Amino acid sequence: xxxSTFNGLNIALxxxxxxxxxxxxxxxxxxxxxxxxxxxxxxxxxxxxxxxIPAGANQLGQGAQLGQGVDVVTYRRLRDDFLDLQWRxxxxxGGQAEVGAQRLAQVQTTLGSGSSSDxxxxxDTFWSAWQTLSSNPQSDAAKANVxxxxxxxxxxxxxxxxxxxxxxxxxxxxxxxxxxxxxxxxPIADELAKLNTQINQATAAxxxxxxxxxxxxxxxxxxxxxxxxxxxxxxxLDGSGNPAYPGMIQVSxxxxxxxxxxxxxxxxxxxATLSATPGGTLGGLQDVAAKIASxxxxxxxxxxxxxxxxxxLSSTPIFSGxxxxxxxxxxxxxxxxxxxxxxxxxxxxxxxxxxxLRGGTVDRGYAGLVQSIGADTAxxxxxxxxxxxxxxxxxxxxxxxxxVSMDEEMANMVRFQRGYQAAARALTTMDDMLNTLINSTGxxxx
Amino acid sequence: MRLTNSTIGNRVLADLQASYTRMATTQEQxxxxxxxNRPSDDPVAAATERLRNxxxxxxxxxxxxxxxxxxxxxxxxxxxSSVNDVLSRARELAVxxxxxxxxxxxxxxxxxxxxxxxxxxxxxxxxxxxxxYIFSGTRSDVAPYADATGDAYQGDAGAVTREAGPxxxxxxxxxxxxxxxxxxxxxxxxxxxxxxxxxAGAADGRVLDVLQTLSAHLRGGTAADITAxxxxxxxxxxxxxxxxxxxxGAVGITLNRAEAATSRLQDLQELTxxxxxxxxxxxxxxxxxxxxxQQSAYQATLKxxxxxxxxxxxxxxx
Numbered sequence: 001x002x003x004s005t006f007n008g009l010n011i012a013l014x015x016x017x018x019x020x021x022x023x024x025x026x027x028x029x030x031x032x033x034x035x036x037x038x039x040x041x042x043x044x045x046x047x048x049x050x051x052x053i054p055a056g057a058n059q060l061g062q063g064a065q066l067g068q069g070v071d072v073v074t075y076r077r078l079r080d081d082f083l084d085l086q087w088r089x090x091x092x093x094g095g096q097a098e099v100g101a102q103r104l105a106q107v108q109t110t111l112g113s114g115s116s117s118d119x120x121x122x123x124d125t126f127w128s129a130w131q132t133l134s135s136n137p138q139s140d141a142a143k144a145n146v147x148x149x150x151x152x153x154x155x156x157x158x159x160x161x162x163x164x165x166x167x168x169x170x171x172x173x174x175x176x177x178x179x180x181x182x183x184x185x186x187p188i189a190d191e192l193a194k195l196n197t198q199i200n201q202a203t204a205a206x207x208x209x210x211x212x213x214x215x216x217x218x219x220x221x222x223x224x225x226x227x228x229x230x231x232x233x234x235x236x237l238d239g240s241g242n243p244a245y246p247g248m249i250q251v252s253x254x255x256x257x258x259x260x261x262x263x264x265x266x267x268x269x270x271x272a273t274l275s276a277t278p279g280g281t282l283g284g285l286q287d288v289a290a291k292i293a294s295x296x297x298x299x300x301x302x303x304x305x306x307x308x309x310x311x312x313l314s315s316t317p318i319f320s321g322x323x324x325x326x327x328x329x330x331x332x333x334x335x336x337x338x339x340x341x342x343x344x345x346x347x348x349x350x351x352x353x354x355x356x357l358r359g360g361t362v363d364r365g366y367a368g369l370v371q372s373i374g375a376d377t378a379x380x381x382x383x384x385x386x387x388x389x390x391x392x393x394x395x396x397x398x399x400x401x402x403x404v405s406m407d408e409e410m411a412n413m414v415r416f417q418r419g420y421q422a423a424a425r426a427l428t429t430m431d432d433m434l435n436t437l438i439n440s441t442g443x444x445x446x
Numbered sequence: 447m448r449l450t451n452s453t454i455g456n457r458v459l460a461d462l463q464a465s466y467t468r469m470a471t472t473q474e475q476x477x478x479x480x481x482x483n484r485p486s487d488d489p490v491a492a493a494t495e496r497l498r499n500x501x502x503x504x505x506x507x508x509x510x511x512x513x514x515x516x517x518x519x520x521x522x523x524x525x526x527s528s529v530n531d532v533l534s535r536a537r538e539l540a541v542x543x544x545x546x547x548x549x550x551x552x553x554x555x556x557x558x559x560x561x562x563x564x565x566x567x568x569x570x571x572x573x574x575x576x577x578x579y580i581f582s583g584t585r586s587d588v589a590p591y592a593d594a595t596g597d598a599y600q601g602d603a604g605a606v607t608r609e610a611g612p613x614x615x616x617x618x619x620x621x622x623x624x625x626x627x628x629x630x631x632x633x634x635x636x637x638x639x640x641x642x643x644x645x646a647g648a649a650d651g652r653v654l655d656v657l658q659t660l661s662a663h664l665r666g667g668t669a670a671d672i673t674a675x676x677x678x679x680x681x682x683x684x685x686x687x688x689x690x691x692x693x694x695g696a697v698g699i700t701l702n703r704a705e706a707a708t709s710r711l712q713d714l715q716e717l718t719x720x721x722x723x724x725x726x727x728x729x730x731x732x733x734x735x736x737x738x739x740q741q742s743a744y745q746a747t748l749k750x751x752x753x754x755x756x757x758x759x760x761x762x763x764x
Binding site: 033034104105108109111113114120121123124125127128131132134135136137138139339343344345346347348352355356358359363364366367368370371372373374375377378381392395396397399400401403404405406407408410411413414 | 450492494497576577588758760
């Protein structure tokens, strides 16, 4: 069997087609330069299967392989799976730090430091009222001032406690909102389940599905902001031990034992089924809720020590209640006394003793609360800063693999254009040859 | 590393953002004059400032307390001076009355004046500062002597103390060597009782007793009475005058301590204010310098960003 006369035309055609496909891919890359989650693609060209020239056809060509031009072997998606894992882990930490920084900043605002709603300043005023009473033990105005400032302090404790409780409840609600049917996780999970089917079908049919994979990776990227994501291939095997559903993935989320997406099934976790450290926004919210609970315990302790210390020294109780939630003032300006019960009018022993509580356990307790809220907020800010930087650098690394570079695409465009022109030139040459053969051969004497 | 358009775009954006954030922070520090604008800026400094603010508030109140104490001590000083005048006058009258050439009518007239002096002495110690009687001990709501209760002292012997700054107190009725204080040589808090005593009936040798005894001797007019004036009453007047002088000394010393406390509290206030400012205030010179360099860095980033983003191979292909 010889080689067809038109073989060369075929090779040139393959060249034209391959360069055209490569230009298509370049065009696709340029079109998607700003598409989030897009991975740059390239048409991988490879030599087409060669034509084996049979023995005897040509003594020199025995067993020779005649090249048949080029084929686009595959459309490759340039992506580094390992960077994806790192990026998602960092994105998760970023989500956790971000929510911590935002919510703790709100907690910090409730302290009202530097304003008249600052409980610390209200305590200062309360001690001052006693100090004034100790200078003027008979003064009704000073006694009324003690009662007034005590009411401010009690209201201050209650306000701060309520504010903290509200912020804590908001954090807890936000967790269930995120996980709820209207939350942002549900549609991601639903789309992942849908993509499982599409990618499975495409894989089975051998159809290119790079853009579906990009979409899936983008969804997983987005999901990782909310909590810990781990992805494994679908474990189901067919009779011969191969994956029964090639291309499908199983997505575990937030440390819940049931996967979020398994084949086409979506199982939303609840606050109860999440692990203790779900990571991401969810983990951040849980951390914030736990921190707020501990602030409230501290505040409650400070309120308890105000009640205990002041009532312990005063001849008649000033406060009722046991903590920051129920502290109230029972004293009136007629029951407040600067001295011991039934003592002389000028006795200022009680007022002096209570005024001396300034700077003691109560104030230090409150300052400690300010310090721990400040430190937690500062840490969350620093965490956010760090994770943002690391995430930025990982994004750059990912971009360095997957990002579309205009210069590169332009250069490729020129390359493929030239390739196309050259293949066309080969075709023309071939055509010219055939023209000579068909139209000019054997016309001697005509 | 392979750089793409979006990488450079993101970098420029991130750098601009970071640069702008730094500028905003410095700007806030300059406009508020504070380095610590919220606890998270410096948690330890914020907590310490909270306590120092409390200290400062306490110092201000202590200053008020010392001011009250000073006016109280001033009023005591005036009252003691009046009592001293009373005693000086009584001494002149006693010398006059001891003269045997006086007839009874003249001695009665002297006795009348002595009786008036007794009233003056009581009036002097019935003085009030604000709503408080300062010679009634801690029973400062009642006058030391009332018309209805005659010579009976109505207050108590309690010490009236006022705080005068951290760990310092002032006794507004300072202890002094009162006449007949027991045990001998001990002191009593300055009250109506320790100064004027309970009158002749109490026979305590204090101002009222001495004056009333003198008046009785003048009205009695017998040779024994005249002798008693000469031998005993003049001496007893001398003793109470010494006691009043002791009391004035004690008040004077306390006033000095109050003045010392005032200047100490002022120093303390300045120190604490300075401490708070060092802790949370902004170093304006440094902040302004920082701001200027941040501003030029920001402008440079903007300029470079604008130039870097524009050109690509697209611009050069035809």
